[in-house]
Amino acid sequence: MSENKKETLGFQTEVKQMLHLMVHSLYSNREIFLRELVSNASDAIDKLRFAALDNPALLKQDPHPSIRIGVDEQKQLITISDDGIGMTRSEVIEHLGTIAKSGTKEFFAHLSGDQQKDAQLIGQFGVGFYSAFIVADKVTVITRKAGDPADAATMWESSGEGEFTVENTTRDHFGTDVILSIKSEDRDLVSKYRIRNILQKYSDHISTPILMGKDEYKEDKLIETGEWEAVNQGSAIWARPKSEITEDQYKEFFHHLSHDSSDPLCWTHNKVEGRNEYIQLLYVPSTVPYDLWDRESVHGLKLYVKRVFIMDDSSKLLPRYLRFIRGVIDSEDLPLNVSREILQQTRDLRVIRDGTTKRVLSMLEDLAANRAADYDKFWAMFGNVLKEGLGEDPSNKDRIAKLLRFVSTSSEGKPSVTLEGYISRMKTGQNSVYYVTGETTEAAAKSPLLELFRKKDIEVLLLSGPIDEWMTQFMTEFDGKQLVNIAKGDLDLGELSDAEEKEEKAKVQTEYQPLVERFKESLGDEVEDVRMTLRLTDSPACIVTDPNALNPAFVRMMRAAGQDVPDPKPILELNPNNPLVSRLKESGAFSGEWAKLLLEQAQLMAGEQLKDPAGFVKRMNQMLLDTAKDGTTIN
Numbered sequence: 001m002s003e004n005k006k007e008t009l010g011f012q013t014e015v016k017q018m019l020h021l022m023v024h025s026l027y028s029n030r031e032i033f034l035r036e037l038v039s040n041a042s043d044a045i046d047k048l049r050f051a052a053l054d055n056p057a058l059l060k061q062d063p064h065p066s067i068r069i070g071v072d073e074q075k076q077l078i079t080i081s082d083d084g085i086g087m088t089r090s091e092v093i094e095h096l097g098t099i100a101k102s103g104t105k106e107f108f109a110h111l112s113g114d115q116q117k118d119a120q121l122i123g124q125f126g127v128g129f130y131s132a133f134i135v136a137d138k139v140t141v142i143t144r145k146a147g148d149p150a151d152a153a154t155m156w157e158s159s160g161e162g163e164f165t166v167e168n169t170t171r172d173h174f175g176t177d178v179i180l181s182i183k184s185e186d187r188d189l190v191s192k193y194r195i196r197n198i199l200q201k202y203s204d205h206i207s208t209p210i211l212m213g214k215d216e217y218k219e220d221k222l223i224e225t226g227e228w229e230a231v232n233q234g235s236a237i238w239a240r241p242k243s244e245i246t247e248d249q250y251k252e253f254f255h256h257l258s259h260d261s262s263d264p265l266c267w268t269h270n271k272v273e274g275r276n277e278y279i280q281l282l283y284v285p286s287t288v289p290y291d292l293w294d295r296e297s298v299h300g301l302k303l304y305v306k307r308v309f310i311m312d313d314s315s316k317l318l319p320r321y322l323r324f325i326r327g328v329i330d331s332e333d334l335p336l337n338v339s340r341e342i343l344q345q346t347r348d349l350r351v352i353r354d355g356t357t358k359r360v361l362s363m364l365e366d367l368a369a370n371r372a373a374d375y376d377k378f379w380a381m382f383g384n385v386l387k388e389g390l391g392e393d394p395s396n397k398d399r400i401a402k403l404l405r406f407v408s409t410s411s412e413g414k415p416s417v418t419l420e421g422y423i424s425r426m427k428t429g430q431n432s433v434y435y436v437t438g439e440t441t442e443a444a445a446k447s448p449l450l451e452l453f454r455k456k457d458i459e460v461l462l463l464s465g466p467i468d469e470w471m472t473q474f475m476t477e478f479d480g481k482q483l484v485n486i487a488k489g490d491l492d493l494g495e496l497s498d499a500e501e502k503e504e505k506a507k508v509q510t511e512y513q514p515l516v517e518r519f520k521e522s523l524g525d526e527v528e529d530v531r532m533t534l535r536l537t538d539s540p541a542c543i544v545t546d547p548n549a550l551n552p553a554f555v556r557m558m559r560a561a562g563q564d565v566p567d568p569k570p571i572l573e574l575n576p577n578n579p580l581v582s583r584l585k586e587s588g589a590f591s592g593e594w595a596k597l598l599l600e601q602a603q604l605m606a607g608e609q610l611k612d613p614a615g616f617v618k619r620m621n622q623m624l625l626d627t628a629k630d631g632t633t634i635n
């Protein structure tokens with residue numbers, strides 16, 4: 001088809017769904033259309049300024065680009081015009097006909113039907129343009145790509161019902177007009193006064209001037225002067241002195257930046273001076289971004305150089321474990337006219353990255369120290385991401401460790417224990433921080449390994465899941481105290497065991513030696529070792545692993561990478577004070593089946609999967625049957 005012809009094209013299916021959703025779930029928030037379209041206009045101007053670094057001619061027509069809002073009360077039109085980068089015909093078709101974001105599928109999967117939640121998701125997915133259809137029954141876009149001739153402009157039009165048209169047109173300057181024909185039920189919006197108010201509410205932080213036609217009273221009548229006047233301050237919010245920014249303006253800027261309509265949990269705004277001069281405005285969100293676990297996601301922190309937007313790849317500005325941070329870094333010294341690739345390698349950027357990391361950690365320390373309830377919220381949302389920092393950022397390991405929160409045997413299921421708090425509560429003679437791991441903290445709390453600790457009233461941290469297991473590889477000590485996994489090795493409670501216990505242990509080892517030998521013989525290769533323990537008070541047996549055995553998280557990782565790694569063999573420990581064990585010692589007719597059964601029970605209690613669950617059930621049933629048959633309890 002010739003490029004000059006008018007084409008009618010269908011929206012991508014997802015766009016149709018999105019439009020439907022927008023119009024129906026965002027109606028109570030209908031004012032957001034203006035925020036979204038002004039935000040697109042401001043992005044387009046940022047992009048033009050960036051392109052003009054290589055090609056200054058692009059800024060010749062409009063050296064001071066602006067956004068203009070027109071309100072035509074007679075024709076019921078609202079127009080948003082910008083002197084930005086504009087779009088070519090094919091870009092119009094691509095950007096305003098499809099949703100290009102890779103996470104679209106995920107987006108639809110996340111929809112809950114709850115209007116409030118879905119509205120937030122829409123914001124996060126950056127589908128701002130389509131919000132025009134909340135209030136308009138026809139949208140016309142006239143756009144000319146910067147650098148293209150006047151007659152290469154494109155007109156896009158749609159009533160938001162499945163199709164749109166594109167045709168060739170002319171436009172005097174580079175940039176874009178978005179013309180909204182407002183629905184009859186939304187006519188109250190077509191008022192200069194109303195629009196000005198909305199702009200002041202939502203767009204004051206926009207660094208480009210937003211202009212509206214100036215009116216004046218003449219003989220008691222309001223008439224148009226034909227001049228434009230700015231409705232916003234038109235300077236980047238982060239470059240203004242803190243004292244001149246209200247709390248609401250900070251929050252509004254966060255909404256703009258993150259497309260998150262809830263308020264941030266906290267923020268920090270600083271001007272860093274010295275060899276590298278830059279401004280940081282950093283926010284912690286109060287909702288979890290949908291792409292938090294997508295390690296490839298890039299949005300979050302935007303880099304500006306002297307107010308010119310350069311890139312929004314946060315991985316270059318912050319380590320991955322702080323990927324939930326939103327904000328702006330604006331450097332005074334980075335070279336403006338370098339390619340993004342070179343920029344990424346400059347030493348200055350590394351200095352900014354280190355400084356920003358430290359600033360985020362201070363902000364979190366401050367939140368933890370002064371607003372404990374908000375820190376709990378933060379921890380519930382981002383705690384598992386922060387833990388990644390122990391491996392990723394060794395230079396800040398101690399600061400990260402202090403920010404960790406744990407569930408412990410003393411915290412009633414709440415993740416409220418800090419390592420410092422734990423150490424302050426340690427018993428006299430206790431030299432280590434003890435922890436146990438499980439699938440969940442509830443499962444960890446049921447571990448038989450805790451029996452002795454409960455008896456002696458020693459606090460144990462309850463770790464759960466693969467992230468915690470992974471974390472323990474990097475955190476082996478804190479503040480001079482070893483972190484000890486109570487499921488590893490022969491537990492030595494050091495000064496916490498009294499002389500009597502030590503004597504008892506030695507006695508038990510000799511007394512039970514024949515039983516231990518019989519267990520070893522029966523279990524053969526299935527175990528690393530069998531021994532007696534005093535760490536259990538109730539359960540007959542438990543399993544532990546050799547202190548040098550591979551960490552289960554590491555084993556899983558190696559397997560995922562295609563390596564054939566054997567499971568670390570368990571060490572079976574038996575409790576001499578359990579009646580089953582003591583009677584097995586006395587019983588002359590010990591059978592190997594008992595050894596297997598006790599091992600399998602211990603594995604189940606440790607939350608492990610049995611290699612042969614059917615064999616376990618069969619064995620247990622057979623033993624029950626034998627017991628019932630001959631009327632004796634054990635044999």
Ligand SMILES: Nc1ncnc2c1ncn2[C@@H]1O[C@H](COP(=O)(O)OP(=O)(O)OP(=O)(O)O)[C@@H](O)[C@H]1O
Nearest residue numbers: 040041044084086087095125126127128129130176
């Ligand atoms: N005024 C404009 N000038 C130039 N391009 C625009 C303009 N408005 C929209 N676009 C293009 O259309 C695309 C889609 O816009 P839309 O608002 O739906 O999402 P987005 O801007 O990419 O995401 P977000 O809303 O998160 O910023 C934009 O990425 C941009 O390329």
